[in-house]
Amino acid sequence: MSYILEAKDLRKQYPDKLALKGLNLQLAPGEVFCLLGQNGAGKSTTINLFLGFIEPTAGAAFINGLEVASNALKIKQYLAYIPENVLLYPHLTGLENLSLLSSLAGFKYRESELRDYLGQAGLPAEAMARRVGTYSKGMRQKVGIASAVAKHAQVLLLDEPTSGLDPKASNEFSELLRQLSGQGTAVFMATHDIFRAKEVGTRVGIMREGELVDVRPTTALNTNELEQLYLTYMQ
Amino acid sequence: MLTSIAQKEFISTLRDRRFVGLSLLVLGLLLAATLVGRRGYAALQQERAAAQHTVNEQFAHQPGRHPHRVAHYGSFAFRPKSGLSFLDVGIDSFTGAAVYLEAHQQNSVNFSPAQQAGSLIRFGELTVAFVLQALVPLLIIFLCFSAFTEERETGTLRLLLSQGATMRQIAWGKIRGYSQAVALVVGPALGLAAALLFAAGSPARGLDLGLRLGLFGLGYAAYFFVVIVGAVVVSARQQHARSALVLLLGCWMLGCVILPKITANLGAHFYPATTKAQLDAEVHAETQRGIDGHNPHDAHVAAITAALLRKYHVASEKELPVSVNGIVMAEGEAYSSRVYQAHFAALNRTYARQNALADWAGWLNPYQAIRPLSMGLVGSDFAHYVHFQQAAEAYRYQLVQRLNGLQTRMGYGDKERRLGAATWQNIAPFAYQAPPVGWALPALLGPALALLAWVIGLSWLGLKLVERTPL
Numbered sequence: 001m002s003y004i005l006e007a008k009d010l011r012k013q014y015p016d017k018l019a020l021k022g023l024n025l026q027l028a029p030g031e032v033f034c035l036l037g038q039n040g041a042g043k044s045t046t047i048n049l050f051l052g053f054i055e056p057t058a059g060a061a062f063i064n065g066l067e068v069a070s071n072a073l074k075i076k077q078y079l080a081y082i083p084e085n086v087l088l089y090p091h092l093t094g095l096e097n098l099s100l101l102s103s104l105a106g107f108k109y110r111e112s113e114l115r116d117y118l119g120q121a122g123l124p125a126e127a128m129a130r131r132v133g134t135y136s137k138g139m140r141q142k143v144g145i146a147s148a149v150a151k152h153a154q155v156l157l158l159d160e161p162t163s164g165l166d167p168k169a170s171n172e173f174s175e176l177l178r179q180l181s182g183q184g185t186a187v188f189m190a191t192h193d194i195f196r197a198k199e200v201g202t203r204v205g206i207m208r209e210g211e212l213v214d215v216r217p218t219t220a221l222n223t224n225e226l227e228q229l230y231l232t233y234m235q
Numbered sequence: 236m237l238t239s240i241a242q243k244e245f246i247s248t249l250r251d252r253r254f255v256g257l258s259l260l261v262l263g264l265l266l267a268a269t270l271v272g273r274r275g276y277a278a279l280q281q282e283r284a285a286a287q288h289t290v291n292e293q294f295a296h297q298p299g300r301h302p303h304r305v306a307h308y309g310s311f312a313f314r315p316k317s318g319l320s321f322l323d324v325g326i327d328s329f330t331g332a333a334v335y336l337e338a339h340q341q342n343s344v345n346f347s348p349a350q351q352a353g354s355l356i357r358f359g360e361l362t363v364a365f366v367l368q369a370l371v372p373l374l375i376i377f378l379c380f381s382a383f384t385e386e387r388e389t390g391t392l393r394l395l396l397s398q399g400a401t402m403r404q405i406a407w408g409k410i411r412g413y414s415q416a417v418a419l420v421v422g423p424a425l426g427l428a429a430a431l432l433f434a435a436g437s438p439a440r441g442l443d444l445g446l447r448l449g450l451f452g453l454g455y456a457a458y459f460f461v462v463i464v465g466a467v468v469v470s471a472r473q474q475h476a477r478s479a480l481v482l483l484l485g486c487w488m489l490g491c492v493i494l495p496k497i498t499a500n501l502g503a504h505f506y507p508a509t510t511k512a513q514l515d516a517e518v519h520a521e522t523q524r525g526i527d528g529h530n531p532h533d534a535h536v537a538a539i540t541a542a543l544l545r546k547y548h549v550a551s552e553k554e555l556p557v558s559v560n561g562i563v564m565a566e567g568e569a570y571s572s573r574v575y576q577a578h579f580a581a582l583n584r585t586y587a588r589q590n591a592l593a594d595w596a597g598w599l600n601p602y603q604a605i606r607p608l609s610m611g612l613v614g615s616d617f618a619h620y621v622h623f624q625q626a627a628e629a630y631r632y633q634l635v636q637r638l639n640g641l642q643t644r645m646g647y648g649d650k651e652r653r654l655g656a657a658t659w660q661n662i663a664p665f666a667y668q669a670p671p672v673g674w675a676l677p678a679l680l681g682p683a684l685a686l687l688a689w690v691i692g693l694s695w696l697g698l699k700l701v702e703r704t705p706l
Binding site for chain 1: 236239240242243246247250251389390391393394395396397398399400401706
């Protein structure tokens with residue numbers, strides 16, 4: 001089976017800390033993997049390694065079969081990244097932000113096409129030509145999702161995407177992820193939100209002190225059991 | 236990709252009220268400096284032209300006189316302002332505007348605006364060059380100091396990189412976007428300068444001035460590019476906007492205030508210039524050893540008289556077809572002129588050495604590369620001043636020698652006679668033609684190359700540093 005995202009004995013040693021202790025992980029297209037863990041557990045380091053922002057100390061990360069470290073630029077065409085707080089460019093409108101991000105990925109769209117992508121992501125039409133500085137966090141997340149869709153990304157890397165979102169915005173966000181997953185996009189999401197992980201994830205992993213200590217299909221346990229499991233590992 | 240990033244920076248900049256406010260202020264200053272400078276230039280030019288006309292008329296309408304009396308009456312040469320000097324007054328405020336042309340003496344150019352102005356001139360003048368050299372870089376610093384730090388702090392840098400852009404591409408896009416924004420501030424002022432220039436100039440002179448203005452604009456474009464690249468690189472290498480701002484302001488202070496002062500002081504220390512009193516004393520002492528045309532007992536005069544008697548095979552001065560006094564005056568003038576020329580040349584060499592040190596500093600400091608380039612292109616630098624000084628001296632020398640020639644041809648007893656008033660009207664008045672840009676360029680090659688080195692060096696090294704900057 002070919003994996004869209006893969007980690008083989010991935011290890012990252014910082015001068016003062018071993019951040020990742022030999023991660024092994026595979027994601028198939030359409031899979032939603034939620035990585036749970038406390039702050040400093042190694043979730044963001046994992047995402048940074050997949051993005052090629054930092055180099056592994058040992059092992060390798062792969063996107064669509066390409067080793068990230070030696071193809072740092074090429075692998076960017078397959079993935080989209082949405083950080084915890086998508087600030088975007090406050091002086092530009094939603095349309096202008098999306099146009100910029102798409103053009104950096106090599107796609108030039110007409111305004112009507114940009115509006116379609118933003119509409120698909122759930123951004124109200126009246127907000128599209130407004131400056132992003134006036135947007136809520138949820139609206140900015142939608143522009144981020146629209147940029148991933150417009151880029152035809154095969155992998156979505158999300159770093160705490162629902163933190164700070166109100167329940168309605170979180171629900172809308174989950175729905176968007178489900179849609180993308182249904183279209184074959186693999187999602188790797190680092191989160192603290194156990195409820196959301198259970199709701200949108202196909203698999204859930206628990207990371208502690210740089211080690212992936214448990215991986216379960218979300219169908220194998222309910223939210224309470226997942227919470228108990230998580231708390232057990234965190235003790 | 237570069238175009239998209241550049242466009243983003245340009246649009247964001249135009250929508251940033253802080254930048255718009257600052258830009259309007261700088262643009263207002265530039266336009267005001269251009270208009271006020273042009274007005275001042277026109278007034279000064281008119282005054283000098285009127286003064287030159289008056290002294291020419293006075294010279295031409297002298298009554299019947301002895302030629303040597305006319306040589307002592309003398310004339311004035313007024314230095315016309317360069318057509319572009321309203322953009323950069325250079326050293327014009329401190330060099331003189333008029334030189335008194337008389338027999339036996341090479342006077343220095345006097346009546347500088349600084350001599351006639353109050354002590355406030357020490358604080359500098361608001362000129363287009365001052366705004367371009369010192370204030371626009373400040374505007375650029377405030378525009379660019381957070382170019383990368385803000386992206387890093389808000390996380391948008393990671394977003395751009397995740398889309399497939401490289402640090403180098405982002406940096407170049409930013410440089411291009413900021414350059415467009417700066418052009419929007421500076422462009423109108425240079426456009427206004429060009430309009431003012433071509434609305435009033437003659438086509439022939441206009442071509443030279445147009446070329447000078449074009450190179451002036453090109454020089455400043457290179458200077459601003461260096462400042463923009465520098466600011467973007469510093470922003471990329473610093474983790475926080477505040478530290479980038481402090482570092483850039485420190486560089487501005489060092490480049491625009493401290494280093495030029497240090498260089499000027501070093502120049503004066505290593506190549507001290509003779510004071511005017513010293514120069515006058517030395518010239519006086521040396522001319523005393525030459526021919527004194529006014530002293531009939533001068534040994535040189537006796538020798539010249541004897542030589543003339545031999546040449547014309549006559550026994551006494553009375554029989555000579557020429558005036559001994561006229562020939563003695565001509566010889567004396569040639570000698571004193573050589574003495575003056577030698578001393579002025581030595582003094583100019585000292586100033587040139589001081590200026591050369593400042594030119595070399597351009598390799599360390601782009602501000603000190605654009606300054607001589609700017610002054611040289613508008614014609615307000617030391618070289619253009621010396622060109623006028625030498626033209627005035629050449630005219631003085633040929634005028635006095637022509638008068639000495641008239642005296643010589645008057646024969647023995649010339650002192651008792653006068654030449655008619657019409658004689659003076661046949662003498663061409665002083666007419667100064669400033670040198671073309673081609674004349675000025677070789678001397679400006681050093682600063683131009685220094686600026687070019689900054690453009691290439693900083694682009695290469697700076698962008699390499701940006702590329703290697705960790706997230």
